[in-house]
Amino acid sequence: MGIERRVVGELSAKISRVKYQTIITAGKHSIIADEPLADGGDDTGMSPYNLLLASLASCTVITLRMYIDRKMWVVDEIKIDLELVRNDHGVIIENKLEFKGDITQEQKKRLVVIANGCPIHKILTGEILINTSL
Structure with a gap:
């Protein structure tokens, strides 16, 4: 199988x-x-780097919107700012979330957990195999 x-x-x-x-x-x-x-x-x-960030950003806010809608929380806007930084140790993506609406600090903390569970985030932090062929 x-x-x-x-x-x-x-x-x-x-x-x-x-x-x-x-x-x-x-x-x-x-x-x-x-x-x-x-x-x-x-x-x-957009540069290839920014296209990568765009994929992560859009997936993150869509995932958050789906979760917020299911919970029926009042959030009028979700904003994400991403920055890709290269250093001697590799690559770091800095991710800053902002929410406009009527949500508590506890709900915001839960949304950070949900953001880190979006499918593109999981792909980028997991093992990736790329097969290139002619």
Whole structure:
């Protein structure tokens, strides 16, 4: 009996001769990735680092919204600010959450636990295997 395989994301990316500008397509959606001017790109889209952070940020706030809605808590807005920092020991993602609404400090502490349980967070903090082929 094999391990169950379930595709949860799928996309393609193309780059032509426009220096570093990459068109990323998933289904009927497309975005542009690029490098900043300081790194030789034209800054026509988010950098790959920021796209990684965007994935974590969107997954986190969606997970929090789902939980808050199930609990019927009054939260009008969830904001997340992320910063990716490289140092001699590796990479650290600093994650700051803010909530606008009528919630207690205890509820906010619970939401931090829920945020750390979003699927993208689990992927980034777990073991990742990347198979590259032709």
